[in-house]
Amino acid sequence: MAEELVFRFDVDGEDFTSAGQASVQVKKNLRQLGVDSEVIRRVSIAMYEGEINMVIHAGGGTALVKVYPDCIEIVLEDHGPGIKDIDLAMQEGYSTATDTIRSLGFGAGMGLPNMKKYTDSMDIESTVGVGTTITMRVNCQEVL
Numbered sequence: 001m002a003e004e005l006v007f008r009f010d011v012d013g014e015d016f017t018s019a020g021q022a023s024v025q026v027k028k029n030l031r032q033l034g035v036d037s038e039v040i041r042r043v044s045i046a047m048y049e050g051e052i053n054m055v056i057h058a059g060g061g062t063a064l065v066k067v068y069p070d071c072i073e074i075v076l077e078d079h080g081p082g083i084k085d086i087d088l089a090m091q092e093g094y095s096t097a098t099d100t101i102r103s104l105g106f107g108a109g110m111g112l113p114n115m116k117k118y119t120d121s122m123d124i125e126s127t128v129g130v131g132t133t134i135t136m137r138v139n140c141q142e143v144l
Helices: 021-033 037-058 099-103 111-117
Strands: 005-012 060-067 071-078 121-127 131-139
Touching: 005 021, 005 037, 021 037, 021 060, 037 060, 037 071, 037 111, 037 131, 111 121
Parallel strands: none
Antiparallel strands: 005 060, 060 071, 071 131, 121 131
């Protein structure tokens, strides 16, 4: 991977109304770069799911979106409680969201499965009590 273009976003863990703003901005940026609409759709879905997870479970975090000639990489990092059992968390429908979060329409247990579904690769590194870093890649045609 040669030259890259990087977008950095802070995800506010205290504000559900701002959750998703980074994915909307990434969508606009990728559109301006002429990225294929299907790639933009996949990146936007994965990014949104990650943002929501950081708000619900980790009190926020940071998102880096790196645009390479052959792929788009999304790195989500938080300093939340970590994921105790990644295999369990990857199961559709599994959620540790509170009843309050569920009453807002979130916490259905589809975040991580959707992130994996809409990306070509996904790696999760998590330490309980320290935080989680998720790295996802969506392959694409030449962008830069």
